[in-house]
Amino acid sequence: MKNTFIHKNAVLGNNISLGNGVTIEQDVVIGNNSQIGNNVTILSGTRIGENCQIHSNAVLGGMPQDLKYRGEYTLLEIGDNNIIREFVTINKGTISKGKTSIGNSNLIMSNAHIGHDCVIGNNSIIGFSVGMAGEVIVQDWVNISGLTAIHQFSIIGENTMISGLSRVVKDVPPYIIVAHEPLRFAGVNTVGLKRREFTSDKIDELRSIYRVLFQEKRNTKFALELITEKFRKTVERDKILSFVEQSKRGIIKGYEF
Structure with missing residues (x-):
């Protein structure tokens, strides 16, 4: 030595x-x-x-x-x-x-x-x-690819994947992939979730929840109300609702399904 x-x-x-x-x-x-x-x-x-x-x-x-x-x-x-x-x-x-x-x-x-x-x-x-x-x-089980820059105070939700060369300036909700510029929703993190033994039914549930969240044209508050009404109470549903409700920076944008 x-x-x-x-x-x-x-x-x-x-x-x-x-x-x-x-x-x-x-x-x-x-x-x-x-x-x-x-x-x-x-x-x-x-x-x-x-x-x-x-x-x-x-x-x-x-x-x-x-x-x-x-x-x-x-x-x-x-x-x-x-x-x-x-x-x-x-x-x-x-x-x-x-x-x-x-x-x-x-x-x-x-x-x-x-x-x-x-x-x-x-x-x-x-x-x-x-x-x-x-x-x-x-949070846990996150994969952040190379050369990504993350703004102060941002929150990255569990089981997410962020593509390389990304610029993160908004919060990233759990269970999803984000990509493109500006950064936006690119689908549910299917591969990562399957590795963690999430079932196909659970992944379909997450996909449906995010479809409502990112396709609702009125506002995020109304989308959350729809999710609460439409989907039965599960750990994953409630984590998504809590994450979005508590976000101070706002969440990343979606795309047209």
Whole structure:
């Protein structure tokens, strides 16, 4: 381990693998069986779970790129079984939320950036060179393709897929694929949902719900009322209704079915 610096107050678990040129500052915790590649920098306030792979030249826990940050104590929390590839940067939080949070079993590909106070769920794929501004929320089982730019405060619903080179400036509801410019609904995420063992009947239900949501010409409020009236209560129906009702930025546009 040439040119490696580990602060005496850092807490490292058992069976940690460290490459050359690693810097680990004070107030860092790394769980058991994690692998830290060459020239990785892990800054104060970072917490990393077990069985994580941090590849070469990643920088974790850097200062927020936000003018309201005044050096207050904040964290970056990363769960278990995550793969963080080369040159990824993840900033810690600001006074807004106090931390940036990454869940479990995510793949974050090379050169991606995750800004301050973001919340990433579980089992998601963040593609290469994805740029994620501050306070973005990504729910579970999301696939964000490469070179996508995501506006601050945007929310990406669970089980969605975002095509490459996308510009996300509105919220993306769950269970769908979004593509094109400007970004809009491109269908239900059939392949992803089948992999998660959603039945054909359930996928048809989701397709019908979104047909109402995106074809209703009057307004979104009326579309939600129609969905509530027309479709029986299910977990998926209610997640869609709740997501759209609570969206502050508004949701992406649809297309003609």
